[in-house]
Amino acid sequence: MTTRKNQVRKRDMSFANRTMTKIWQEIPSEQNPYLAEACRCHGYDILELAQKRSFSEVLFLLFQGELPTPEQARMLEFLFVSMINPGPRHPATRAAMNAGVGKTTPAHILPIGLNALGSEYLGGQEVEAAIRFFRKNLRDSPNALVAECLKGERPHKGDWHIVPGFGSRFGEIDPMPLKIIALLRTKGSGQAISWGCSFAEALKPYGMGWLSTGVVAAVLSDLGFLPQTGAGLFQLICAPGILAHGLELTNKPISAMPFLDEEHYVIEPESRKK
Amino acid sequence: MLSNLNLAKSDTFFWDEKRGVIRTRKGGWIPGEAVYCHGFDMMENLVGQASYFQVLVLNATGRLPERRLADWLEAYFVCNSYPDARIWCNQVGSLFGTIRATPVSAISAGILASDSKMYGPGTIQAGVKFFVDAMAKKRGGISVEEIVLSCQRGPRAKPVILGYARPVANGDERIEAMERVTKKLGFEHGEHLSLAFDIEEIMLEKTKEQMNALAYVLPFLCDQGFSVQEIYCLLAALVYAGVIACYAEAADQPPESFFPLHCEDIDYQGKPPRPVPA
Structure with missing residues (x-):
């Protein structure tokens, strides 16, 4: 084994003196430069926006730099409401519920659930991949x-997400995303939603179709959101439901959720003792 | 426990079998009997006998490693414990400290920040894939130079390989330190690690970029028989001690006093003021 000599050299790199943003401008107070007298979002005064625009319109503005058209605003609002809760059986919600009943600091419940919802399977990373798809x-x-x-190759067991955002759920087509997409089409449908419907139709004979992640990806894609926004926006959309379920259990006893008895927690014999 | 009522007509046998029950090869706690861990009685066989890093490897892989391998792994964790608040994941710790978030949330967030494509555990999957693929190519008779040149993004571009460049600096002080540990613990360079050094020679010639710790550690762990997923699990919390150092210092100071910014310290380059349309 050769003895290696330390040859570490700092690179001749230049870093920014100040962090740049095109999103937010804070006008300093004359008395105290650490305090903002006014805040603007892409040029609009935030207090004026608060009086004249909805949450989803300002969210669109934050990410895209311009306010949405009325149709775009309706689509985004519909997405936020229809996907507000992944439900108490989604693993991300269950993670929040476990943390809640386990009496974690309530402030941790949402980050725990959202970390799980950043996943590749039925989570934010799948939304991002589906937008790219x-x-x-x-x-x-x-x-x-x-x-x-x-x-x-179809997985030997379990479900198949044949491409990001499309596949089977518990062995067949998930009906809820299908209903959401049908309603979305009545509100105006972009290219991704229309194309996705044809793709889902072609998958139907094989027991596969839209997944919730595909629906979110199609809407975001049609609204012009970039793929890298997909994971975080999916987390944001589902956050209220995850938090509500987690908080629902924080004041309940630990017995409010299953803690399997030994009959139902099966340690394989070889794992018990060597 | 759960109702057996099943109204679904579909074939859900795969999931029905798992409903209401957890089956594990890992182990568990039988109150009044034992805590089983991969065939060991944790309190009898592991506590006080195995090191924490041995148990970490056991839990991640199902295999109890020899002590020296766990010690090697622990040394690499020490190598990644820089208490420098400029490092991205560590500054997350400082920022959590200055607003009095809990140390647990700071550590969790710092570890998440290190799950990056640029440094930290986030680079492991692509890094291991490169070395495994490169080893297969070498075994197939492809020269090391050809392996390196296959990583060019264009005919005249310099080859770019994960593990052979580092943010901020060229070269890596951790390699020399880990080489000492490797030698002290009696490990030899295996075929993956030897290949990594051969690649470095070509990279130095073509790009002047030295290997970084990733290109040392991943091939070493491949040589020890770990899979990519096992390595990702083992190194997941790599930056934890550096993050907690920065958190602790900021939490010990008055709130919001860590690296405070004037409004003008942010360089706004967006749209000028405009009225909200009706």
Whole structure:
């Protein structure tokens, strides 16, 4: 083994003196430069926005730099309400509920649930991947693409997310995303939603269709959000439900959730003793 | 426990089998009997006998490693415990401290911040894949130079390989330190690690970039037989001690006194003031 000599050299890099943003401007108080006298979001005074615009409109502004059209605002609002809660069986919500009943500091409940919801499977990373999938394939034939994707190897057990945002849930097509997408289409449908519906239709004979992550990705894609916003926005959309379920259990006894008895917590014999 | 009522017509047998029950090969606590851990009685066989890092490896992989491998791993954790509040994940710790978030949330957030494509555990999956693929190519008769050149992003571009560049500095003081530990604990360079050094020679010639700790540690752990997922699990909390150092210092000072900013310290480059349209 050779003895290695330390040859660490600092790079000749220049770092910014000040952090840059195009989103938010804080006008300093004349008396105290640490305090802001006024705040502007992409040029609009935040207090004026608070009086004239909805939460989802200002959210759109934050990420895209301009206020949405009325149709875009309706689509985003519908998405926020219809996806407000992944439900008490989603692993991310369950993580928050476990933390809640386990009496964690209430401030930790939401970060715990949202960390879980950043996942590759039914989580934020799948939304991001699905937005990229739409951007890459919107010009291709959905039927041909389904035929191509079906050549992939189906998992031996469990569900198959054949592409990000589409697949089966507990062995078949999840009905709720399907209903949400049907209602979204009545509010005006962009390219990703329309194409996704054709893609889901072609998957139907194989027991697969829209997943909740695909629906969110299609709407965000049609609204012009970049793929990298997908994970965080999905977390934001689902945050209220996750927090509500977690908090619901914080003041309940630990017996309010299952703690399996030994009959139902099965330690395989080889793991008990060598 | 749960009702057996099943109204679904679909074939849900795969999930039904798992409903209401947890089956584990890891272990668990049988109150009044024992805490089982991969075939060991934790209180009898592990506590006071195995090191924390041995148990960490056991829990992540199901295999109890020899003590020297756990000690090697612990040394690498020490290598990543820089108490420098400029480092991205550590500054997260400082910021949590200055607003009195809890130390647990600071550590969790700092570890999350290190799950990065630039440094920390977030680089592990791509890094291990590179070394495993490179090893397969070498075994298939491809030269080290060809392996390096296959990492060019264009015909005239310099090859870019994860583990052979480092933010802020070129070179890595952790390698020399870990080499001492490797030698002291009696480990030899395995085929992955030897390949990593061979790649460095070519990279130095073509890009002047030295290997960083990632290109030392990942091949070493591959040589020890760990899979990519096992390595990701083992190194997940790598930056924890550095984060807690920065958290502790900031939490010990008056609130919001860590690296405070004037409004003008933020360089606004966005749109000028405008009225909200009706």
